[in-house]
Amino acid sequence: MEKVMERRLLRFLVKITLISLFNALAIFACVFFAISGDLYLSTAGVVMLVAVNSIAFKKKSYPLKYLLPGLFFLTAMVVIPIFYNVYLSLTNYSTGHVIGKNDAINLFLNREYLRPDAKKYSFKAYGNDSDIVLLLLKSDEELLVDMNGEIHDPVEFDIVDCDLDGTPDKIGQWKAMEASKIVSKISLLQKLRIPYGNGWLRLSTLREFRQYEHQYVYDEATDTLTDLKTGKTYRPEKARFISSDGDVLDPGWTEYVGLQNYLRIINTEKYRKPFFGVFIWTIEWSLFTVLISFAIGLFLAIMLNDSKLRFRKLYRSLLIVPYAMPSFISLLVWRYGFYSGEFGFFNRMLKNLAGISIPWLDTVFWARFSVLLTNIWLTFPYMMLVSLGALQAIPPHLLEAAKIDGAGSWQKFRKVTFPLVIVTLAPLLIGSFATTFNNFTVIWLLTEGRPVTGIGDVAGATDILISYAYKLAFSGREGSEMALSAAVSVVIFAIVVTISIISFRRTRVLEDVANEI
Amino acid sequence: MNPLKPGIIPGYRKEENMRRKVLIVLAVSMLFLSSVITATVDGKLIIWADDTRTPIFKELAREYTEMTGIIVTVYEMTMDAIAEQVVTASPAGEGPDLIVGAHDWIGRLVRNGTIASIDLPEDLLLQFDPVTIAAMSFEGKLYGVPYSREGVALLYNKDLVPEPPQTWDELIDITREITNPAIGQYGFIVELPFPYNSFPVLSALGGYIFGQRSDGTLLMDDIGLDSVGMILGATLIDWLIEEGLMPGEIPWETMTGLLSEGKAGMVITGPWSIPIAESGGVNVGVAPIPTICGQRPRPFVGVSGIMVNAYSPNKAIIQDFIENQYATKESMLKIFEMDPRPSAFIPAFEETRDDPVMNAFAESISFGMPLPNVPEMNTVWSVWTDAMTLICNQTLSPHEALRQAAKVLEDTFSN
Numbered sequence A: 001m002e003k004v005m006e007r008r009l010l011r012f013l014v015k016i017t018l019i020s021l022f023n024a025l026a027i028f029a030c031v032f033f034a035i036s037g038d039l040y041l042s043t044a045g046v047v048m049l050v051a052v053n054s055i056a057f058k059k060k061s062y063p064l065k066y067l068l069p070g071l072f073f074l075t076a077m078v079v080i081p082i083f084y085n086v087y088l089s090l091t092n093y094s095t096g097h098v099i100g101k102n103d104a105i106n107l108f109l110n111r112e113y114l115r116p117d118a119k120k121y122s123f124k125a126y127g128n129d130s131d132i133v134l135l136l137l138k139s140d141e142e143l144l145v146d147m148n149g150e151i152h153d154p155v156e157f158d159i160v161d162c163d164l165d166g167t168p169d170k171i172g173q174w175k176a177m178e179a180s181k182i183v184s185k186i187s188l189l190q191k192l193r194i195p196y197g198n199g200w201l202r203l204s205t206l207r208e209f210r211q212y213e214h215q216y217v218y219d220e221a222t223d224t225l226t227d228l229k230t231g232k233t234y235r236p237e238k239a240r241f242i243s244s245d246g247d248v249l250d251p252g253w254t255e256y257v258g259l260q261n262y263l264r265i266i267n268t269e270k271y272r273k274p275f276f277g278v279f280i281w282t283i284e285w286s287l288f289t290v291l292i293s294f295a296i297g298l299f300l301a302i303m304l305n306d307s308k309l310r311f312r313k314l315y316r317s318l319l320i321v322p323y324a325m326p327s328f329i330s331l332l333v334w335r336y337g338f339y340s341g342e343f344g345f346f347n348r349m350l351k352n353l354a355g356i357s358i359p360w361l362d363t364v365f366w367a368r369f370s371v372l373l374t375n376i377w378l379t380f381p382y383m384m385l386v387s388l389g390a391l392q393a394i395p396p397h398l399l400e401a402a403k404i405d406g407a408g409s410w411q412k413f414r415k416v417t418f419p420l421v422i423v424t425l426a427p428l429l430i431g432s433f434a435t436t437f438n439n440f441t442v443i444w445l446l447t448e449g450r451p452v453t454g455i456g457d458v459a460g461a462t463d464i465l466i467s468y469a470y471k472l473a474f475s476g477r478e479g480s481e482m483a484l485s486a487a488v489s490v491v492i493f494a495i496v497v498t499i500s501i502i503s504f505r506r507t508r509v510l511e512d513v514a515n516e517i
Numbered sequence B: 001m002n003p004l005k006p007g008i009i010p011g012y013r014k015e016e017n018m019r020r021k022v023l024i025v026l027a028v029s030m031l032f033l034s035s036v037i038t039a040t041v042d043g044k045l046i047i048w049a050d051d052t053r054t055p056i057f058k059e060l061a062r063e064y065t066e067m068t069g070i071i072v073t074v075y076e077m078t079m080d081a082i083a084e085q086v087v088t089a090s091p092a093g094e095g096p097d098l099i100v101g102a103h104d105w106i107g108r109l110v111r112n113g114t115i116a117s118i119d120l121p122e123d124l125l126l127q128f129d130p131v132t133i134a135a136m137s138f139e140g141k142l143y144g145v146p147y148s149r150e151g152v153a154l155l156y157n158k159d160l161v162p163e164p165p166q167t168w169d170e171l172i173d174i175t176r177e178i179t180n181p182a183i184g185q186y187g188f189i190v191e192l193p194f195p196y197n198s199f200p201v202l203s204a205l206g207g208y209i210f211g212q213r214s215d216g217t218l219l220m221d222d223i224g225l226d227s228v229g230m231i232l233g234a235t236l237i238d239w240l241i242e243e244g245l246m247p248g249e250i251p252w253e254t255m256t257g258l259l260s261e262g263k264a265g266m267v268i269t270g271p272w273s274i275p276i277a278e279s280g281g282v283n284v285g286v287a288p289i290p291t292i293c294g295q296r297p298r299p300f301v302g303v304s305g306i307m308v309n310a311y312s313p314n315k316a317i318i319q320d321f322i323e324n325q326y327a328t329k330e331s332m333l334k335i336f337e338m339d340p341r342p343s344a345f346i347p348a349f350e351e352t353r354d355d356p357v358m359n360a361f362a363e364s365i366s367f368g369m370p371l372p373n374v375p376e377m378n379t380v381w382s383v384w385t386d387a388m389t390l391i392c393n394q395t396l397s398p399h400e401a402l403r404q405a406a407k408v409l410e411d412t413f414s415n
Helices: A002-035 A039-057 A064-089 A101-110 A179-184 A186-191 A260-267 A269-305 A312-324 A327-339 A345-354 A364-392 A396-404 A409-437 A440-446 A465-473 A482-516 B012-037 B053-068 B079-089 B103-111 B130-135 B168-178 B199-204 B228-242 B252-260 B271-279 B315-326 B329-338 B346-351 B356-365 B377-392 B398-414
Strands: A112-114 A120-127 A132-138 A142-146 A174-176 A194-196 A199-203 A208-214 A216-219 A224-227 A233-237 A240-243 B045-049 B072-076 B098-102 B145-150 B153-157 B186-190 B210-212 B218-223 B264-269 B284-287 B300-309
Touching: A002 A039, A039 A064, A064 A482, A101 A216, A179 A186, A186 A199, A186 B315, A260 A269, A260 A482, A269 A312, A269 A364, A269 A409, A269 A465, A269 A482, A312 A364, A327 A345, A327 A364, A327 A440, A364 A409, A364 A440, A396 A409, A409 A482, A440 A465, A465 A482, B045 B053, B045 B079, B045 B315, B053 B072, B053 B315, B053 B329, B079 B098, B079 B103, B098 B103, B103 B300, B103 B377, B130 B145, B130 B300, B145 B315, B145 B329, B145 B356, B153 B271, B153 B356, B168 B186, B168 B228, B168 B264, B186 B252, B199 B228, B218 B398, B228 B377, B228 B398, B252 B264, B252 B271, B264 B271, B271 B284, B271 B356, B284 B356, B300 B315, B329 B346, B377 B398
Parallel strands: B045 B072, B045 B098, B186 B264
Antiparallel strands: A112 A208, A120 A132, A120 A174, A120 A208, A132 A142, A194 A199, A199 A208, A216 A224, A224 A233, A233 A240, B098 B300, B145 B300, B153 B264, B153 B284, B210 B218
């Protein structure tokens, strides 16, 4: 009895320690994020903190303990990216539009320029042991400046120059400071702006102050930017500042554009035309891959399931190799080793044996054939493995009964084995379809979507929707078109979800049939 | 040679293991902390550089800290990571003060507001090779301070080609002599269809991408993909393929493979391919690319240098670092020593002229033109590569393909 109590106490103590540690870290993180301005992260931290504590101490939420880590990662890796993607697709995020409007305006306000005749000042700092109080700037004139940027009349101070070298050793009560001391105050000196002329004097190197002038002023009331150098006025248009004669300032900013990106996909021929072609090919690619590799996998599984076959383990191990090998390596071997033009293994063999060569990755038909061939090779071992499992689960008495009823092996397969296998495997096949639908790696490592179909086309002949979306992201006139690409991803997401929902409905019908057997 | 060869000294392995574990733990914690640490800090400098440049800039940083007491930290990242991450990290205050990069990033980075223009004193500016300054400028302003320039030349396998050709006709003769597709041996190859390395051939007879004003700024509405020179150049390449002297598709991987296996006589490529060739035991020489009809081929010139984060609070330290530490003969010579490419700094370049390999590259690119740094190059590369693909696989004639490509570009840029 006592021992149980002891153990409970110990468990409680451990729990308290762990939770306190977690809380300490979480509170630190929240405060840290709040200070550095990441309000979203800070709020997320507070939510986590409350959730973990309430789950840990509330008896009712016991099962949540086991779900929480899963939920956390689901939110972080799936839910947030989906929402972010949707959000991005409603903006104009692309090259030239990557920062907020206020950031952009601040960049313009901080732009300064150096006149060709700009004054340069050497300087000397005066102060007590730790702080700089006064600066003496020297060019053709001498300026005495305090650390607030105010210029003082030297007459106010008692100036002492012991060695008569023209540089004072002491101004008022403050002594000249050494260079090393000045460097330790460099961040203060860097921030100092001394109003002067149309601009300011500021530290330009560690040894000099130079005279800079503002380049732009911003008028909040009219939302316009004026270039002081040229006198031109810039108005905001399409998330950029543009002058009346068409001069555009960099950078622009991101803004909400509503459904514009979706409309662009529909209205621009350059994007719309390939979309449907790519969509059809993506369906073909996924269907052929899943069906053919499933057929091969099931056939091999039935062979391997036959206890009369010798060396079954050896065959099984060998057949799993394509699946077990990292596809990054095998895909590159297929591309450069087997398919590659005149240098590939296939064409060298064909040339030696039959004197022909096949444009494996160069024409539309053969490139599609080749990517399918390779992907089927990569997928069939998985299909074989799951089929083996499904075959094991078929009750032997069913097959025996069929045999007694006089069924041949084809009938046995057709009427007993196949229906039972398909009921078990249908969800896996749908999953496999969805994976293949979005299998970026295989397409990218084998062909990068090539061959080219026409000059300037975004999509190549083997591009599937996801690789098309990826290419779109970088296909902008000036680089990235992230927002447009996000819109395409949202469309793909909708397509995959629809297909999956319909297919799962269908399999539920199959399951009902199976239950009736 | 090395007294501390692993496995020879007892206990070394164990220590190595321990050290590795500590390193892994450190690396993981760095990963978590990195976003915090790399943030631009007032009064300190942070530089992002790739693996070859990191040791160089660490050395410059060490000296600068000794000289001034200001701490400079160099973080190693890949080139791609630098170019991508600096765009998002800088506005968030998590970027570096300086990045080491290539001049063709500039257009995109300026469009995004990521980098700031740089004012250099006139006398310092004059010490740089003018081509490199032009390459680092965008819309009339300087956005990077160069240190080296690079471009392609003719690499030749001395065992197959004892004497490099002077003219295109000589090159063809040599190519005919040693090409033997049956054993996979080619006299002359260049990466195809991606047109970066083959550009000298396309440009020799006057091919260009964008027209230029006399001050070097680009005329975006004068697209030269279908200029006579470009079409003639592409015809030369097309002819080599039709004659069976060159395969119709030579991806980078195949090109380096043939080079390092000693199965390529001559290759148009850059200094980056020399270590690859030497790793295969190939005895390579470097020569300027042969003249075509007496005209000098004009390779693209790529310029490396440093660029300034527009959001950095350390503009004064950056300016000081550039003027008093980076753009000096001593530093530029140090950079050359560790990364031997023709220096962009004339006083340093003059002093390094005794290196034959570097000299050959320098001569080759002295006729070159800077790779345009406008962000529109993104579209140009893809459209141009499409056209070259259809030329090389014999689908379209050079004339048709390049005309179509130019048309597509005109349409894209006009709206």
